Amino acid sequence: MDRAPATAPVESPSGTSPAPAAPEPPPLRPRHPLTAWAAGLLLVVPGLLVGCRVLDEDGPTPVPQLLSLLPWSAVPAALGVLLAAVARRRALVLTAVVVLTATAWASLPHQPQLVTSYGLPLAQVRVLASNVEFGQGTAALTETIRRERPQLVFVSECDRACGRALSAAFASELPHRASVDADGSVGSVLLSAYPLRDEGVIPAAMGMPGATAVIAGVPVRLQLAHPLPPVPGQVDSWRRELGRIEAAAARDRSGPLLLAGDFNASQDHAAFRSVLEAGHLQDAARLADASRTPTWPMEGPLPPFVQIDHVLVSEDFTVRAIRFLDVAGSDHRAVLTDLDLRGGR
Structure with missing residues (x-):
């Protein structure tokens, strides 16, 4: 069989061979x-x-x-x-x-202002703030108070039985009190080792008593905070009650101020930051580099994930230490804060 003659390459008009064809680009990957x-x-x-x-x-x-x-x-x-x-x-x-x-x-810790306290310490004050969940944590809180010996105790959701039990147990150590005596979550008690005067209550669905204590000769305004939680259907009420706390903080900022309790708000809520700014206050946990320590919920399927229990202080105080304590029977951790009350410059 005859072989077909090889085909000669086609020359371009100039007499040179054509350039080889460019390779085809690889197919694009799918972009998902x-x-x-x-x-x-x-x-x-x-x-x-x-x-x-x-x-x-x-x-x-x-x-x-x-x-x-x-x-x-x-x-x-x-x-x-x-x-x-x-x-x-x-x-x-x-x-x-x-x-x-x-x-x-x-997510960085909120720091509204740099506070520097001046003057020598006038008194060391230990403050305990606890929500006892409808009084269910009363027994555990009683043991905590006996062990830690605070001079000021702010107790939220302390029903009538809770209030009677705490007052009887600490009649000698904490003989002074301001309270809203009521059942369930409405009741609240503020116990003090120092004499109290000018007692008052911030209007709210749950009790928020306040008073002025005389500590080392200095009048210190004390206010318990417990606004409604921001659950669906009552966000406006939550915001309104935090606004009343903000107004009280602004009104009392001329002197030493301690504002403590279950705020049902974290530093990530604008309404809570407004309280800090209005009263020129700092969160004691922030000053102690513990502002992301969760205090709720301590019961249920979820681990604690948010800090809504706070001790807020004016610039008249420095924070020496802070601890978060479990309270059996309550869905909140208690906040125990050691403070120094300082005099003028």
Whole structure:
């Protein structure tokens, strides 16, 4: 069989051989649209919370409830960054990184002002704030008071039986009291080793008694805080009652002030930060570098994740130590704070 003659290469008009054809580009990888959607959804809540933090607003339900989880929202934000990178969407990756960075910034402990206390210490004061959950933690709180020996005790949700039990148990050590005597969560008691005067109550659904104690010759205003929680349907009431606490803090800021209790709000809530700013107050936990120590919930399927129990102090005090104590029968940790009351410059 005859072989077909080899085909000669075709020359270009100039007489040179043509350049070889460029190789075809490799096929593009798929961009995973479902992964991109998942990344975007993970960023919605962190972005919303950071936006409210920047705007200094608590917003409507469910924002106040979700703000209690603001530091934990860094977890979905970080997953959003990872999924955005897998999806190979540059704009989405950039957005996710911005949201994660802003979440980390918003989670830093709130420091409204740098406070420096002057003067020599006039007295050492130990303060205990505890929510005993409808009186169920009364027995455990009694043991805690005996062991820790505070001079001031702020007790929320202390019903009539709780109030009688504490007053009888500490008639000698804490003989002075201001209270709202009521059942269930409405009752509250403020016990003091120092004489009290000018007793009053902030109007609220739950008891918030206050008084002035004379400590080392200095009048110190004491106020128990226990506004309604920001559950759906009563966010406006929660905001209104925190506003009344803010007004009381602003009114009493001319002298030493101790404001303690279950605020049902964390440093991530604008309404709580307004209380600090109005009274020129600091959270004792922040001054002791413990402002993210959770105090609630101590019961139920979830571990404690938010600090809503606080001891707030004016610049007349320095914080020597703070501890968070479990109280059997209560869904809150108690806050035990050692303070120095200081004189003038």
